[in-house]
Amino acid sequence: MEIITGVERRRRWRAEDKLRVLAEAAQPGARTSEVARRHDISRGLLWYWRRQLRQGRLTAPHAPEPLFLPVQVSDAAASAPVAPTAATDPRIEIALPDGTLVRVGADVDAAALRRVLSVLRR
Missing domain, CATH: 1.10.10 (Arc Repressor Mutant, subunit A)
Structure with missing residues (x-):
């Protein structure tokens, strides 16, 4: 009331x-x-x-511009022993500047990953 x-x-x-x-x-x-x-x-x-x-007259006023982040690709097989399941279950690991770490399977839906990352940016 x-x-x-x-x-x-x-x-x-x-x-x-x-x-x-x-x-x-x-x-x-x-x-x-x-x-x-x-x-x-x-x-x-x-x-x-x-x-x-x-x-198109209603939009978020401060939509952040897309930006590219540095990506580091490492060869886990060369640096450390890898469990046999690693070859059958590839993972994507995303480390954000604030220390947040996101690990997803290679089969993750792009739209779902986009939603998760947009929430983490807030």
């Missing part, structure tokens, strides 16, 4: 918040009316934001 004691004013939504609400509404099984109610907005506003997104 929200109690308004003064003059009600329009809320200002940041683009990141709009995109977060739109992503929530786009989840499988999500109901537009429930998402709108949860965020205390009208369904019409949610549809308006969707239209803005489709038209």
